[in-house]
Amino acid sequence: MVKICCIGAGYVGGPTMAMIALKCHDIEVVVVDISKPRIAAWNSDELPIYEPGLDEVVKERRGKNLFFSTDVQKHVAEADIIFVSVNTPTKTRGLGAGKAADLTYWESAARMIADVSKTDKIVVEKSTVPVKTAEAIEKILTKNGHGIEFQILSNPEFLAEGTAVEDLLKPDRVLIGGRETPKGQAAIQALAAVYAHWVPKENIITTNLWSAELSKLAANAFLAQRISSINAMSALCEATGANVSEVAYAIGKDSRIGPKFLQSSVGFGGSCFQKDILNLVYICECNGLPEVAAYWKQVVDINDYQKSRFVNRVVGSMFNTISGKKIAILGFAFKKDTGDTRETPAIDVTNGLLRDRALVSVYDPQVTEEQMRRDLSQEKFAWDHPAHIQPASPASAQKVGYVMDPYQATKDAHGVCILTEWDEFKKMDWQKVYDNMVKPAFVFDGRNIINPEELRKIGFIVYSIGKPLDPFVKDVSALV
Ligand code: UDX
Ligand code: UDX
Ligand code: ADP
Numbered sequence: 344m345v346k347i348c349c350i351g352a353g354y355v356g357g358p359t360m361a362m363i364a365l366k367c368h369d370i371e372v373v374v375v376d377i378s379k380p381r382i383a384a385w386n387s388d389e390l391p392i393y394e395p396g397l398d399e400v401v402k403e404r405r406g407k408n409l410f411f412s413t414d415v416q417k418h419v420a421e422a423d424i425i426f427v428s429v430n431t432p433t434k435t436r437g438l439g440a441g442k443a444a445d446l447t448y449w450e451s452a453a454r455m456i457a458d459v460s461k462t463d464k465i466v467v468e469k470s471t472v473p474v475k476t477a478e479a480i481e482k483i484l485t486k487n488g489h490g491i492e493f494q495i496l497s498n499p500e501f502l503a504e505g506t507a508v509e510d511l512l513k514p515d516r517v518l519i520g521g522r523e524t525p526k527g528q529a530a531i532q533a534l535a536a537v538y539a540h541w542v543p544k545e546n547i548i549t550t551n552l553w554s555a556e557l558s559k560l561a562a563n564a565f566l567a568q569r570i571s572s573i574n575a576m577s578a579l580c581e582a583t584g585a586n587v588s589e590v591a592y593a594i595g596k597d598s599r600i601g602p603k604f605l606q607s608s609v610g611f612g613g614s615c616f617q618k619d620i621l622n623l624v625y626i627c628e629c630n631g632l633p634e635v636a637a638y639w640k641q642v643v644d645i646n647d648y649q650k651s652r653f654v655n656r657v658v659g660s661m662f663n664t665i666s667g668k669k670i671a672i673l674g675f676a677f678k679k680d681t682g683d684t685r686e687t688p689a690i691d692v693t694n695g696l697l698r699d700r701a702l703v704s705v706y707d708p709q710v711t712e713e714q715m716r717r718d719l720s721q722e723k724f725a726w727d728h729p730a731h732i733q734p735a736s737p738a739s740a741q742k743v744g745y746v747m748d749p750y751q752a753t754k755d756a757h758g759v760c761i762l763t764e765w766d767e768f769k770k771m772d773w774q775k776v777y778d779n780m781v782k783p784a785f786v787f788d789g790r791n792i793i794n795p796e797e798l799r800k801i802g803f804i805v806y807s808i809g810k811p812l813d814p815f816v817k818d819v820s821a822l823v
Pocket of ligand 3: 350351352353354355356375376377378381415428429430431448449451452470614
């Protein structure tokens with residue numbers, strides 16, 4: 344029986360290994376992590392991450408060929424294939440701070456693998472890492488591995504949160520990069536054989552190591568670029584009276600452009616896009632390509648611009664002052680169907696509103712109060728550095744109300760900001776919301792999920808990203 348061990352029981356490692364266990368009953372899969380609470384949660388009825396359909400997959404295979412353990416060394420020693428899916432945060436200090444990937448966790452995992460291995464291993468990079476990391480890892484393993492053969496593969500993950508199970512079941516492609524030597528090719532085939540249990544062969548792409556590593560960064564950069572492109576258009580739409588949804592539909596009909604990832608929003612979030620682009624920017628700079636670096640950096644700059652533009656619209660529409668006014672935030676997760684808040688635009692928007700002294704009340708169906716408090720009191724990039732997490736500071740985070748119900752959040756509010764596209768916000772009783780708000784009552788839709796005309800009929804003043812401006816917003820904005 345082939346034995347697989349995955350180091351890192353996070354958003355990537357957990358679901359990916361659960362799917363391998365589901366589809367490959369002849370393989371034993373053990374997911375290990377240094378975090379005891381995380382492993383305990385994977386072994387309980389309350390999984391540590393919310394992902395539609397994941398509970399069923401885990402329940403089906405857990406205890407059969409899927410195991411979660413903190414005994415990292417034992418399972419690494421026993422495995423034939425080791426996936427490494429540990430966090431790769433953005434560096435917060437030293438060389439490359441704010442851009443480069445911090446490979447501390449990766450390096451310590453690699454040293455541990457070298458220490459405990461007694462048999463040959465295939466080591467698979469699963470977390471996004473800078474191009475050429477495999478080379479560094481290979482050196483650490485071979486210099487410390489007491490003559491054991493290590494083959495390094497890059498097998499980047501393309502799943503998106505909220506649809507992880509679906510993405511793993513039917514991936515557009517599986518990408519495996521490895522050395523162009525006979526042993527490297529054999530390792531690629533061994534890993535391809537795992538995926539071939541359920542992925543059609545033509546969808547399993549094999550490349551050299553560097554192409555696989557770079558493809559992951561490139562894919563995320565291209566996806567994020569589409570969002571920044573449509574968000575840049577949204578600002579121009581508001582200035583000209585065009586409607587960004589109509590523009591997106593019209594351009595998406597061109598088969599060379601395609602309709603996906605053209606949803607204008609308050610900005611993209613998530614653990615990957617910003618981090619991977621900044622990483623790409625850093626790699627370009629280090630390779631003497633400042634023009635290429637500047638090109639990609641703009642994708643992040645436009646995203647930051649979009650978030651501050653949204654805050655400016657809120658403040659500007661409400662007579663240039665939100666001091667002491669209650670503002671409801673509906674949705675804190677970085678997208679719907681996940682409880683994940685990493686790099687969510689809600690953090691920057693909430694902090695922006697707090698800086699203008701608003702009284703903020705937040706509701707999200709999946710994010711805990713503790714998580715939101717931590718997010719609002721942390722420094723930029725701190726979220727992925729467990730050791731650097733600061734205690735929830737009493738400063739801004741404490742001024743926010745965290746409520747369990749959207750109607751409570753919006754009661755007596757002057758304005759409502761929709762920051763995550765949860766389905767329940769589309770189905771809300773907006774008349775009831777309106778009746779309980781201070782007038783004039785404002786809705787700022789950062790996800791374009793409500794029908795502005797319907798809400799205007801109720802009496803709301805509505806701002807939707809990239810849509811023709813409400814005459815009220817236009818008039819007031821002209822004044823300030
Ligand atoms: C373009 C648009 O495609 C068309 O829809 C619009 O109406 C007019 O402008 P055109 O300029 O005729 O059409 O040619 P197109 O095929 O788009 O190519 C434009 C340039 O891009 C060419 O120099 C082409 O060589 C180059 N190109 C195109 C690339 O370098 N790489 C590509 O992948 C595609
Ligand atoms: C992304 C990639 O899609 C995935 O392939 C990669 O493996 C990890 O990074 P994820 O971050 O989970 O996945 O979510 P994604 O659906 O890509 O959304 C990222 C952000 O972009 C979200 O904040 C989302 O709301 C936003 N978004 C997405 C838009 O604003 N508009 C769109 O049209 C699409
Ligand atoms: P991702 O979104 O890439 O899956 P996460 O941050 O959700 O990232 O998960 C990474 C996991 O890796 C965390 O649970 C962390 O505790 C774990 N981890 C980090 N370093 C090690 C290590 N050396 N050994 C075992 N687990 C580790």
